[in-house]
Amino acid sequence: MEAGTSAVIRTLPEGLPSLARLREMGLLPGTRLTFVRRAPLGDPLEFMVRGALLSLRGTEASLITVEVQP
Amino acid sequence: MSTGVSPGMVYALVGNPNCGKTTLFNALTGLRQKVGNYPGVTIERKEGDCFSQHGVRLKLIDLPGSYSLNARSPDEAILRDVLLGRRSDTPRPQRIICVVDASNLERNLYLFTQVVELGLPVILVLNMVDVAESGGLRIDVPKLSERFGVPVVPMVASRKQGLVELKLAMSRADLPPPRALLDALPVPVRGALVRSREALAAAGVVSGTASPLEPLYLISGNDPTHYGIDAAALAIIRNARAQLEREIPGWEDRMVSARYDAIMAAMDEVLHRPATASATLTDRIDGLLLHRVWGWLALGGMLAFLFYLIFSAVEIPMNAIEDSFRWLSGKITSWMAPGDFRDLLTDGVISGVSGVLIFLPQILLLFFFIGLMEDTGYMARVAFLMDRIMSRVGLNGKSFLPILSSHACAVPGVMSARSIESPRDRLITILVAPLAACSARLPVYLLLIAAMVPTGAVPPLFKAGMMLGLYASGILAAFGFAWLFSSRILPGKPSPLILELPGYKMPAFSSILRQMWSRAWMFIRRAGTVIMGLSILLWAASTYPKLPTPAGQEPDKSAALAHSMAGRLGHFIEPVLRPMGADWKIGVGLVSSFAAREVFVSSMSVIYSVEEQDGDDDDTLRGRLRDRLRDEKRPDGSPVYTPALCVSLMIFFVFAMQCLSTIAVVRRETNSWKWALFQLAFMTGTGYLLAVAAWQTAQFLGL
Secondary structure, three states: OOOOOEEEEEEOOOOOHHHHHHHHOOOOOOOEEEEEEEOOOOOOEEEEEOOEEEEEOHHHHOOOEEEEEO | OOOEOOOOOEEEEEEOOOOOHHHHHHHHHOOOEEEEEOOOOOOEEEEEEEEOOOOOEEEEEEOOOOOOOOOOOHHHHHHHHHHOOOOOOOOOOOEEEEEEEHHHHHHHHHHHHHHHHHOOOEEEEEEOHHHHHHOOOEEOHHHHHHHHOOOEEEOEHHHOEOHHHHHHHHHEOOOOOOOOOHHHOOHHHHHHHHHHHHHHHHOOOOOOOOOOOHHHHHHOOOOOOOOOOOHHHHHHHHHHHHHHHHHOOOHHHHHHHHHHHHHHHHHHHHEEOOOOOOOOHHHHHHHHHOOOOHHHHHHHHHHHHHHHHHHHHOHHHHHHHHHHHHHHHHHHHHHOOOOHHHHHHHHHHHHHHHHHHOOHHHHHHHHHHHHHHHHHOHHHHHHHHHHHHHHOOOOOHHHHHHHHHOOOOHHHHHHHHHHOOOHHHHHHHHHHHHHOOOOOHHHHHHHHHHHHOOOOOOOHHHHHHHHHHHHHHHHHHHHHHHHHHHHHHOOOOOOOOEEEOOOOOOOOHHHHHHHHHHHHHHHHHHHHHHHHHHHHHHHHHOOOOOOOOOOOOOOOHHHHHHHOHHHHHHHHHHHHHHHHOOOHHHHHHHHHHOOEOOHHHHHHHHHOOOOOOOOOOHHHHHHHHHHHHHHOEOOOOOEOOOHHHHHHHHHHHHHOOOEHHHHHHHHHHHOOHHHHHHHHHHHHHHHHHHHHHHHHHHHHHOO
């Protein structure tokens, strides 16, 4: 994804403790998010979700599948 | 006839991190607050008194900020346990004020949907409505209130806007319990929870009248601490969890979705969003501060400015503190007859107190900057920028600031590690932060560099390079040990980084100053008492037993020190020190420097009888001590302070834990002597072994 693109979350693996908190922070299948930027050193990544700016590492972000929206 | 709230009613403040909860707590309680710790954990416990609109005194508890009641860290467990009335040290709140960030309503309401299910009356505070409005969001307050059955108060807590309305709501005698959103739960989950409540009630873990949801928060998540729950009851909780997991796989995930569905349905009615989102101020500032060039320059510039203040501007108050204690000790010397009691006051008590207070300006300044960075929202950006580097050694971006602060003083560094949620990352950060070259090492390094290389013999750049090398060794040591601990000693998965980057806001200086002072006061109280006691002990060790002095003769301080316990201790440990090239005199200096590193310089002056003269400043005193060190000879006539010895001592000072304040603070922050002593052992042990290795290598090479 390029900075500024929006996407909708398709799947989030269930039962992973590292993703449980993200779910509680509103990252659920069907949630729209915008990729804001990469940190200058390449990791972590910053997303806009439900009006909040959230940052996670590539390791966690790569577990989430999204569908890019125009 | 009374229609208002009953006096002494206990309110709890809950909310997400960064929702302005603490600002609201300060606005409500003013100076009537008590800050302490929950027993057994180092989580700040804040309680205060406030008055209802009709002057009735109410109690307010500020609970740790959290995104959810499904506890995943010790602070979140405190939040849950206080709300459920499970902590014997804190009264169960009778009412809850739930603070949400109005500009981020959906996510903030998640915690609210959990809180209303506890069955207590709730007041919903929509904080920062000004930010929401400037973003084009419109919230239908009456409809929101009707939907959830709770009073809703729009506020701007930082400007005390809406405070009267909140106090009016708090004053109501008849606050109704909210409409619980139980129907948001999937039916099989609800059934399973009712069954586990029965089992837990039979075991006495929850009361029979508890909400069916109480077991939910006990059995969900990866709770680190089950406060006050015995092993048998814990087994029931584990079983209930396993059973739910079998019957309804992914039940927790389904519950989260159900809650968000309920929130989204409410938002459709209540929230009006602008058609197009415009770039906010936060976006524009982040464009600069997280930029791949400007971001680093801004961070570097800010840190350079901070360290400039720490190392130069703070000199003025530090000197003032030193001078005033010197003045006081001079006054006592002239008022009192010479004797042990006078020496106890001047050399024991006063030097102990001043040894603690001398670092207070630095500590206050660091706490102020840390508070400023936290309050404006920049702290999260620093963690975002630095995470990649810190993750290389198994830490996360939030560990950067504690380690950086430790370059001024490890005390605020260790205390600021509280902002790291993961207990494992926090412990590793606390263990390695004191390896950073703190400012108390600076006078020792300056003395040893001066003793090692004669002025004029090498270009000044060489000395600067050595100093830089010593600082770099500290950083490398901290990173190296962090790597070692995270991969070998405390294995376990590094916790994932989930970092919220809150919107930038103007700092609330009054709360920053209040927090700065309360942290500093905690340091003075805890570390101060330990240091005062030990510095009296140290004074006694370097005074007794006394060397008999013939009447009318000036006592020889150097000989007296050699005769004292400290001197004997120096002799006693000499065999241990010889492999690193040191003799008993250095041993006395090292023993005394375990109180605080900079004491090394003053005790070396005593040992070598380098007397302070009127009008001396630190530089000239250090200069004379340096000359005296260069003249010091071994019994065979060779100089003692060879470059090899100086290097060996420098290495020792880079690694060794020689700071009672830090030990006292680490003991407090980790809540165990075990980690404080482990740190003392690994740091000092490494320092000793490497110093021995350096000296032996130099001997072998004939240097």
